[in-house]
Amino acid sequence: MFYSPKHSLAEKSSPARRRIAGVAVAGASVALGSMATAQSASASTNSNVWDAVAACESGGNWSINTGNGFYGGLQFTTQTWQGFGGGKYASNANQATKAQQIEIAQKVLQTQGPGAWPVCSQKAGLTKANGGAGSAPAPAPAPAPKAQAPAPEAAPAPQAPSRSEVRTPAAAGALAVDGIRGPKTNAGIESWVGATQDGALSATDIKALQAKVGTAQDGIIGPKTTTALQSVVGATQDGIWGSQTTSALQTYLNGR
Numbered sequence: 001m002f003y004s005p006k007h008s009l010a011e012k013s014s015p016a017r018r019r020i021a022g023v024a025v026a027g028a029s030v031a032l033g034s035m036a037t038a039q040s041a042s043a044s045t046n047s048n049v050w051d052a053v054a055a056c057e058s059g060g061n062w063s064i065n066t067g068n069g070f071y072g073g074l075q076f077t078t079q080t081w082q083g084f085g086g087g088k089y090a091s092n093a094n095q096a097t098k099a100q101q102i103e104i105a106q107k108v109l110q111t112q113g114p115g116a117w118p119v120c121s122q123k124a125g126l127t128k129a130n131g132g133a134g135s136a137p138a139p140a141p142a143p144a145p146k147a148q149a150p151a152p153e154a155a156p157a158p159q160a161p162s163r164s165e166v167r168t169p170a171a172a173g174a175l176a177v178d179g180i181r182g183p184k185t186n187a188g189i190e191s192w193v194g195a196t197q198d199g200a201l202s203a204t205d206i207k208a209l210q211a212k213v214g215t216a217q218d219g220i221i222g223p224k225t226t227t228a229l230q231s232v233v234g235a236t237q238d239g240i241w242g243s244q245t246t247s248a249l250q251t252y253l254n255g256r
Contacts (some may be wrong), residue, residue, distance in 0.1 A: 002229045023187075046131060047102065049130045050126075052124035052125070053074060053105075053120050053126055056119070058075055060073065063094050063095075071092040073095040073101055074113050079242045086104040099172060114128070118179075174254045175253055177250045179243030179244065179250075184199065185249070185253075189209060189249070200256045203219030206220070210225050214228055215228040221241065223239030223240070226240065233248045234248055234252065
């Protein structure tokens with residue numbers, strides 16, 4: 001999902017070996033029990049920190065849909081939800097279970113880090129470790145559409161949702177260079193690419209952006225599109241759209 005802010009696997013323990021000559025295997029049972037307890041504690045930690053993020057983003061309502069283009073407890077846009085594989089559960093996050101929403105959020109966290117929720121991750125103390133990012137499988141490549149060229153990028157790396165844009169003092173009409181892409185920054189992008197300025201990037205807007213930076217126009221922000229944009233705005237070309245890329249883009253747009 002292109003971040004449109006207005007944006008466990010249990011370890012398999014190897015079987016305990018029974019000792020020779022009938023020695024009791026109680027020790028192995030205790031070890032397995034300890035591992036299960038540790039895994040349960042880890043899962044609980046993951047759930048607790050995501051509960052805190054959801055409390056900040058949506059008031060803890062995992063089925064919320066207020067009609068603002070953001071869905072579920074963690075406020076996914078449709079594009080982010082679909083881009084990271086949520087479509088296998090529901091068309092939008094608010095129609096999926098809490099566990100399914102957390103699973104997709106872990107994929108976003110693995111790719112984008114806590115900065116994907118720039119405000120609420122700090123309030124909740126979210127990290128890759130306590131959010132379970134290490135246990136989240138990478139997003140599956142999106143299938144290429146039939147009879148369409150060029151093919152869409154395989155691994156979209158959009159930013160995750162956040163409904164607020166921090167504003168700092170700036171010249172009239174200029175964007176605050178704060179590294180957070182909110183509605184005002186979105187409108188600046190739309191103005192740059194010649195799209196309607198409504199502060200929310202659509203697939204059509206993204207295609208216009210892709211045309212502007214000279215990459216495949218498939219309406220999905222992936223590593224190739226991000227790298228092309230980074231080259232234009234003077235950001236580090238790592239294919240990951242984070243706060244550094246957004247700050248460079250804001251500076252670039254202010255200088256136009």
